[in-house]
Amino acid sequence: GQSLEQPSEVTAVEGAIVQINCTYQTSGFYGLSWYQQHDGGAPTFLSYNALDGLEETGRFSSFLSRSDSYGYLLLQELQMKDSASYFCAVTGGGNKLTFGTGTQLKVEL
């Protein structure tokens, strides 16, 4: 089976940096993705890591350590619009995604 753990809630102030961690246990692993979801709307893709290391896309970066079964999403220069739920998801084979339970990020002034 597969399981992914994330903190349920994170709060940070506008302009700050926040890191959302994800640990996983899987029977198969091809890569780790991150998705953002606002108010129960359509999840949108943020990043994908198949290899160890850091991937940077604008204000968002994602890190993966396959040996530690661990990854994180780093959000810099936080803006109010970043308040949302963030999900890590494992691709374990066959293209399907197994999602974590999600981290609700609240950005405050």
Place this chain on the structure above:
Amino acid sequence: NAGVMQNPRHLVRRRGQEARLRCSPMKGHSHVYWYRQLPEEGLKFMVYLQKENIIDESGMPKERFSAEFPKEGPSILRIQQVVRGDSAAYFCASSTGRDNEQFFGPGTRLTVL
């Protein structure tokens, strides 16, 4: 280029009725995935389809649920004899199958009375 489309956006059914949820993938996408999300929870994989084929249905309940993706037309997720526990948001996603990004639709919110 239109995104993934789902309809209806909201669906209310009484216990015992049938629910039909439709999903039109993005243009050029032949891979469709269905996920279910309960309030305050993550998305749970249900089924993965390509045109006219079910690739992986390991997340589908064995009874009452079925899915199809015909050669022509949208993908359909059908829930027969709905029960209150079926109330959830059902999201469809599509991809080319060649990369790792899945594009999600706005979801169908099913409420069973």
